[in-house]
Amino acid sequence: xxxxxxxxxxxxxxxxxxxxxxxxxxxxxxxxxxxxxxxxxxxxxxxxxxxxxxxxxxxxxxxxxxxxxxxxxxxxxxxxxxxxxxxxxxxxxxxxxxxxxxxxxxxxxxxxxxxxxxxxxxxxxxxxxxxxxxxxxxxxxxxxxxxxxxxxxxxxxxxxxxxxxxxxxxxxxxxxxxxxxxxxxxxxxxxxxxxxxxxxxxxxxxxxxxxxxxxxxxxxxxxxxxxxxxxxxxxxxxxxxxxxxxxxxxxxxxxxxxxxxxxxxxxxxxxxxxxxxxxxxxxxxxxxxxxxxxxxxxxxxxxxxxxxxxxxxxxxxxxxxxxxxxxxxxxxxxxxxxxxxxxxxxxxxxxxxxxxxxxxxxxxxxxxxxxxxxxxxxxxxxxxxxxxxxxxxxxxxxxxxxxxxxxxxxxxxxxxxxxxxx
Amino acid sequence: xxxxxxxxxxxxxxxxxxxxxxxxxxxxxxxxxxxxxxxxxxxxxxxxxxxxxxxxxxxxxxxxxxxxxxxxxxxxxxxxxxxxxxxxxxxxxxxxxxxxxxxxxxxxxxxxxxxxxxxxxxxxxxxxxxxxxxxxxxxxxxxxxxxxxxxxxxxxxxxxxxxxxxxxxxxxxxxxxxxxxxxxxxxxxxxxxxxxxxxxxxxxxxxxxxxxxxxxxxxxxxxxxxxxxxxxxxxxxxxxxxxxxxxxxxxxxxxxxxxxxxxxxxxxxxxxxxxxxxxxxxxxxxxxxxxxxxxxxxxxxxxxxxxxxxxxxxxxxxxxxxxxxxxxxxxxxxxxxxxxxxxxxxxxxxxxxxxxxxxxxxxxxxxxxxxxxxxxxxxxxxxxxxxxxxxxxxxxxxxxxxxxxxxxxxxxxxxxxxxxxxxxxxxxxxxxxxxxxxxxxxxxxxxxxxxxxxxxxxxxxxxxxxxxxxxxxxxxxxxxxxxxxxxxxxxxxxxxxxxxxxxxxxxxxxxxxxxxxxxxxxxxxxxxxxxxxxxxxxxxxxxxx
Numbered sequence: 001x002x003x004x005x006x007x008x009x010x011x012x013x014x015x016x017x018x019x020x021x022x023x024x025x026x027x028x029x030x031x032x033x034x035x036x037x038x039x040x041x042x043x044x045x046x047x048x049x050x051x052x053x054x055x056x057x058x059x060x061x062x063x064x065x066x067x068x069x070x071x072x073x074x075x076x077x078x079x080x081x082x083x084x085x086x087x088x089x090x091x092x093x094x095x096x097x098x099x100x101x102x103x104x105x106x107x108x109x110x111x112x113x114x115x116x117x118x119x120x121x122x123x124x125x126x127x128x129x130x131x132x133x134x135x136x137x138x139x140x141x142x143x144x145x146x147x148x149x150x151x152x153x154x155x156x157x158x159x160x161x162x163x164x165x166x167x168x169x170x171x172x173x174x175x176x177x178x179x180x181x182x183x184x185x186x187x188x189x190x191x192x193x194x195x196x197x198x199x200x201x202x203x204x205x206x207x208x209x210x211x212x213x214x215x216x217x218x219x220x221x222x223x224x225x226x227x228x229x230x231x232x233x234x235x236x237x238x239x240x241x242x243x244x245x246x247x248x249x250x251x252x253x254x255x256x257x258x259x260x261x262x263x264x265x266x267x268x269x270x271x272x273x274x275x276x277x278x279x280x281x282x283x284x285x286x287x288x289x290x291x292x293x294x295x296x297x298x299x300x301x302x303x304x305x306x307x308x309x310x311x312x313x314x315x316x317x318x319x320x321x322x323x324x325x326x327x328x329x330x331x332x333x334x335x336x337x338x339x340x341x342x343x344x345x346x347x348x349x350x351x352x353x354x355x356x357x358x359x360x361x362x363x364x365x366x367x368x369x370x371x372x373x374x375x376x377x378x379x380x381x382x383x384x385x386x387x388x389x390x391x392x393x394x395x396x397x398x399x400x401x402x403x404x405x406x407x408x409x410x411x412x413x414x415x416x417x418x419x420x421x422x
Numbered sequence: 423x424x425x426x427x428x429x430x431x432x433x434x435x436x437x438x439x440x441x442x443x444x445x446x447x448x449x450x451x452x453x454x455x456x457x458x459x460x461x462x463x464x465x466x467x468x469x470x471x472x473x474x475x476x477x478x479x480x481x482x483x484x485x486x487x488x489x490x491x492x493x494x495x496x497x498x499x500x501x502x503x504x505x506x507x508x509x510x511x512x513x514x515x516x517x518x519x520x521x522x523x524x525x526x527x528x529x530x531x532x533x534x535x536x537x538x539x540x541x542x543x544x545x546x547x548x549x550x551x552x553x554x555x556x557x558x559x560x561x562x563x564x565x566x567x568x569x570x571x572x573x574x575x576x577x578x579x580x581x582x583x584x585x586x587x588x589x590x591x592x593x594x595x596x597x598x599x600x601x602x603x604x605x606x607x608x609x610x611x612x613x614x615x616x617x618x619x620x621x622x623x624x625x626x627x628x629x630x631x632x633x634x635x636x637x638x639x640x641x642x643x644x645x646x647x648x649x650x651x652x653x654x655x656x657x658x659x660x661x662x663x664x665x666x667x668x669x670x671x672x673x674x675x676x677x678x679x680x681x682x683x684x685x686x687x688x689x690x691x692x693x694x695x696x697x698x699x700x701x702x703x704x705x706x707x708x709x710x711x712x713x714x715x716x717x718x719x720x721x722x723x724x725x726x727x728x729x730x731x732x733x734x735x736x737x738x739x740x741x742x743x744x745x746x747x748x749x750x751x752x753x754x755x756x757x758x759x760x761x762x763x764x765x766x767x768x769x770x771x772x773x774x775x776x777x778x779x780x781x782x783x784x785x786x787x788x789x790x791x792x793x794x795x796x797x798x799x800x801x802x803x804x805x806x807x808x809x810x811x812x813x814x815x816x817x818x819x820x821x822x823x824x825x826x827x828x829x830x831x832x833x834x835x836x837x838x839x840x841x842x843x844x845x846x847x848x849x850x851x852x853x854x855x856x857x858x859x860x861x862x863x864x865x866x867x868x869x870x871x872x873x874x875x876x877x878x879x880x881x882x883x884x885x886x887x888x889x890x891x892x893x894x895x896x897x898x899x900x901x902x903x904x905x906x907x908x909x910x911x912x913x914x915x916x917x918x919x920x921x922x923x924x925x926x927x928x929x930x931x932x933x934x935x936x937x938x939x940x941x942x943x944x945x946x947x948x949x950x951x952x953x954x955x956x957x958x959x960x961x962x963x964x965x966x967x
Binding site: 056116118119121122151152156159186187188189252254255257329345346347348350351353354355361362399400402 | 918
């Protein structure tokens with residue numbers, strides 16, 4: 001199989017790279033390794049929430065924060081990608097979301113502060129409009145709303161944490177819980193089940209009716225788990241606000257995440273409908289290199305190996321989640337060039353003692369050139385026509401600084417630009 | 423005047439203490455069990471769960487082997503829901519192993535252990551994962567798997583139904599004496615620091631590896647040698663039956679299948695203190711290498727976590743060290759030995775023989791108290807009726823199973839999908855004052871013990887702390903974080919392969935979607951938090967605007 005440019009990966013960086021190539025009139029092929037774990041990791045596009053993993057102070061303006069980060073850390077993946085890649089990539093994403101039927105908002109100039117399912121404020125930059133009313137810069141009281149028998153959002157926990165200090169405390173935060181119409185609480189139901197049911201107007205109005213009775217304060221905003229529709233979410237959100245008579249905002253829940261499902265299923269479908277070729281559930285590995293260029297990579301498809309040839313390749317892997325690395329007890333290797341990416345005397349060295357600290361394993365990846373080409377440990381480029389985006393880059397750890405979306409966009413966009421120039 | 427009074431205070435909430443509490447209660451003797459941590463949080467809950475047929479001890483320690491045979495048969499009657507009748511194999515993988523065989527066969531005969539030689543072909547037909555290195559195989563039908571948590575909880579709940587009390591997180595810090603007679607204990611709550619005195623006629627020291635520390639409070643010496651054992655849990659069961667190496671008991675020579683996992687055991691290293699149990703990489707590596715000699719798939723299965731426990735080996739004064747030491751037990755009558763009346767220690771032994779140990783020490787104490795009732799613990803099942811403890815092995819049926827054809831049974835909501843724990847399995851423990859942390863809930867329900875290591879159920883459990891127990895938000899969140907941190911400590915030792923992927927999902931949910939790392943940073947270490955776990959209070963409605 002021969003293609004123009006091959007993009008490998010299932011994360012946001014892979015999607016952005018593919019879309020960038022498509023908009024530039026190129027013919028990318030998107031190779032998905034398997035079921036995407038994006039469903040777990042994404043709800044919003046966080047660009048920069050905190051200046052470093054241990055500071056508590058929120059970054060107010062993400063774009064200035066990233067500019068400062070780049071100045072302070074010239075090796076950081078944001079610095080490698082460059083500020084224009086973040087800016088152009090973000091515009092491209094927002095345009096794309098609009099075209100694909102999403103209603104998103106936000107700018108790089110300002111972080112919103114949104115309550116999570118534990119009631120913890122969290123800075124986010126670009127968000128679905130269905131989440132925006134949760135912004136804690138606003139003053140209206142908040143009532144968290146849950147459903148009997150539904151365990152993946154506990155309004156009482158969110159309320160108890162948020163009331164601890166925010167805007168006058170418990171006077172302004174409350175929790176209610178209502179039974180879902182026609183749902184027996186001893187029957188298993190998930191976020192996806194509820195989201196699907198919410199697209200049914202009769203069901204949705206009955207939920208709205210119950211919440212209207214349960215919430216006493218007319219000024220309150222309602223914080224719900226993200227269950228407002230699977231495919232018609234924009235309409236469901238608008239209708240539900242009218243039906244309850246309150247501003248309503250969604251909150252991401254434990255997997256399965258409806259927000260992730262909506263986003264990636266629809267963007268993927270949009271790429272397909274606009275003519276981008278895709279290869280499904282075929283993990284890629286094994287780059288054949290000659291004269292400093294990658295000639296082809298191989299896909300593990302059912303029954304046999306399938307070679308893929310392209311002018312350039314983008315490895316846009318979400319590190320561990322995409323199963324990108326081969327981690328033995330001591331050595332972590334990449335599956336394309338068989339490079340040793342990290343060596344450890346014991347596997348425990350890959351982790352911090354605390355789960356809530358920066359994890360050394362998260363930063364494992366390829367050293368890259370200024371053009372995002374992978375290199376060996378001595379800085380020699382492995383293949384001039386291969387570019388790395390997302391978690392495959394060494395030092396890529398968006399978790400502590402809350403920058404997963406922004407780093408994916410910036411590196412994905414930049415890798416696409418470089419691939420086109422290759 | 424003591425704050426409260428009882429007949430006997432039992433110190434130690436492991437299998438022995440729990441067994442003693444039940445035995446006392448069944449003889450009609452008032453008793454309170456005090457445990458400085460949670461039930462089964464010391465040696466018992468950190469065992470590998472092998473219900474010994476006795477085959478492992480029959481050559482070197484015949485007396486211990488005979489006890490295992492008898493007690494194994496009793497446990498199959500009285501604790502049938504905590505025992506899985508897996509059977510076991512003793513396999514040889516080297517010439518040295520084969521030299522051990524005649525002694526093993528002879529030992530089995532002497533101890534009365536049923537043992538049958540199988541051809542390797544027949545053994546592999548039954549147990550396809552047996553490694554190609556296996557040369558000879560013996561089938562020992564009375565090896566089994568014992569759920570140590572359910573065993574302890576079953577004994578304690580049985581005693582509670584008969585009026586006994588249990589106090590967890592309650593450490594004995596001193597004794598009250600009346601001349602040479604012990605008249606009570608002073609306890610301190612490990613979380614609140616609150617001190618309480620309990621008056622009693624007798625104290626039984628069932629603290630295993632901690633026996634020496636308790637005895638020292640009375641200036642009495644009990645020599646117990648703490649010997650560490652490390653184990654690795656694989657996320658797959660690999661075998662139907664327990665697999666033992668047929669040789670002189672050594673490191674890394676058992677694989678115990680339990681429910682959906684397999685446990686590789688174990689090591690034996692003397693440690694200076696029963697709570698200093700470092701897990702060394704060499705030990706983990708050795709367990710996997712040795713396990714792979716007996717079973718295929720050990721190296722490729724996903725190792726989920728490693729953990730360490732401590733054996734309470736009683737020093738009989740011999741020169742023996744570690745594994746050479748007897749796994750037998752002893753009742754120490756301190757009245758006779760040290761002139762201190764009303765104080766008795768039960769030391770040594772192992773989980774398989776916990777009931778017999780309890781019976782022996784209770785016999786002595788009951789006699790001293792003038793109670794002539796005999797022990798009935800060998801006859802009456804742990805769950806005197808068909809109650810919640812029966813559910814462990816029937817969970818899949820209760821949870822609902824979709825049928826491929828025809829009608830689908832309604833699936834019930836699960837609190838922990840990995841271990842199939844339902845919300846109603848957790849509910850009663852949220853109201854139990856003996857349960858204070860989410861680890862305590864785990865020990866009683868298995869939630870958080872599966873492949874995701876509490877990534878999902880920790881949130882749901884934190885929510886229940888707020889809704890069912892009236893705990894405040896920051897304490898509930900801290901409890902969730904503590905639970906995940908405890909799981910993480912075991913995960914870190916086997917961090918390769920798909921473990922990285924799982925960890926990224928866990929951090930993605932808790933650090934990215936929830937931002938819990940920032941909440942912990944902002945709050946710092948709140949010294950009040952521990953105390954807030956303690957007493958369940960009426961659920962207060964969260965203030966509504």
